[in-house]
Amino acid sequence: MCTTKDYSTNQNNTFKDLVAHAQAYGFIYPSSEIYDGLQAIYDYGPYGIALKRNIQNFWWQSMTQLHQNIVGIDAAIMMHPTTWKASGHLDGFTDPMVDNKDSQKRYRVDLLIEAHAMQLTEQSKSLEAKALIETMETYLQEADLIGLDKLIQTSNIICPVSKTANWTPVRQFNLMFSTQFGAQNDATTVYLRPETAQGIFVNFLNVQKTARMKIPFGIAQIGKAFRNEIVARQFTFRMREFEQMEMQFFIQPGTEKEWFDYWKKTRIAWYKVLGIPDQKIHIHPHKQLAHYAADAIDIEYNFPFGFKEIEGIHSRTDFDLSKHEQYAKKKLHYFDPNSQKHYIPYVIETSVGLDRLVLMLLSNALINQKVVSESEAAHGNRTLLKLPPPLAPIKAAIFPLLKKEGMEEKALAILDMLKYDFPIVYEANQSIGKRYVRQDLIGTPYCITVDHQTLEDETVTIRERDSMEQYRITIDKIAHLLHETTNIKSLLVQL
The missing domain is CATH 3.40.50.800 (Anticodon-binding domain)
Known part of the structure; x- marks a missing residue:
């Protein structure tokens, strides 16, 4: 029997410590490292891929095995290009960006302004920082690029590298990766999917009929997504190639609040089972909603770089199915045998970043201990991964x-x-x-x-x-x- 005289833990690991541990012990490597890597692309090592697959299995089983009314699919990464026109990604899946002419560095406008607001807060100018963020959010919601441009100038925001304010005009940057499909002379432009949800929506009727599902029911999927992020940073938190775990839950219109509350509670309970302390989980309600949403929250985890989103829960109304019905010119209605009526279902979405979950678990599990153990003759500190x-x-x-x-x-x-x-x-x-x-x-x-x-x-x-x-x-x-x-x-x- 081990006699432990002193046993205490702390988790004061820096983000640098976390990244170093992940790389040194076979969890995550920079991709193509022998060629100096590719920015914001990472490879999972022997222990990283095992951890990732275990998280996948837990999520998949918690969705499809514990709920008799949720089934799974695996949709293709490349889809008909009209899919992205219908979903709004082709026209609206953009982020405002700005370049500094002196440093030649490109920045996502919201991140640049948020960093400046954080500096103001550190200088005891919290009211000024709050006003800056509120103004920025208004301009972002209205897609007012001129307003964002003026906000950067009037706030005297400088480039962290060049220390100058020599900025280009703010402009939109589409985040989708495009490629050519078919013979070179007759090629069609298609896109690597920026999210996995649309593969679920276009298969709604296929799944409903073949799996004999009745509303309410859900469709779950795990798969790769691709976004040409302007600024990809914070290790695997924001990558250009990443993996999502999503479930779209189809419901009768008018029941959306009940089901939104249900999935909010259900998903928060999932993180508690993983041993994530309450103080490290934060629920962030969306004040300004996306064009498709009636309600939305983010579940955030307190990383070494602050509270950041790991999962989104959205009440998407019938936006997606209605748009696909419009563009495909095919009915995506559900016939309710109880009411004897046809309707387009509403949707509650739960969307999790799998790579962010891996980073969350590594961050939460990396522990430093002060210990004196007679049986192991261990004195001083030890580091462990308390997964x-x-x-x-x-x-x-x-x-x-x-x-x-x-x-x-x-x-x-x-x-x-x-x-x-x-x-x-x-x-x-x-x-x-x-x-x-x-x-x-x-x-x-x-x-x-x-x-x-x-x-x-x-x-x-x-x-x-x-x-x-x-x-x-x-x-x-x-x-x-x-x-x-x-x-x-x-x-x-x-x-």
């Missing part, structure tokens, strides 16, 4: 105490017994203490050590990541322990 065990990339690590006397053979036999049900790693090099440290840093919840006693009575030492507690169990009970504590079911039953 929820069902989401951890590796569920257990198996160590032979020594690479001799039959211990290695027994450890490999245990590995063979468990590998069909769990992601397991085997390590035999370095001291046990260093092997523990390595597993703590990648978030492995259990270390299993085979020693001399194992060869005598078929028991192993279990060492728990979070408490550093050590105890012995028989080999035949290892699988039960891992099933009980590292299976996604242990999260699902809490919802």
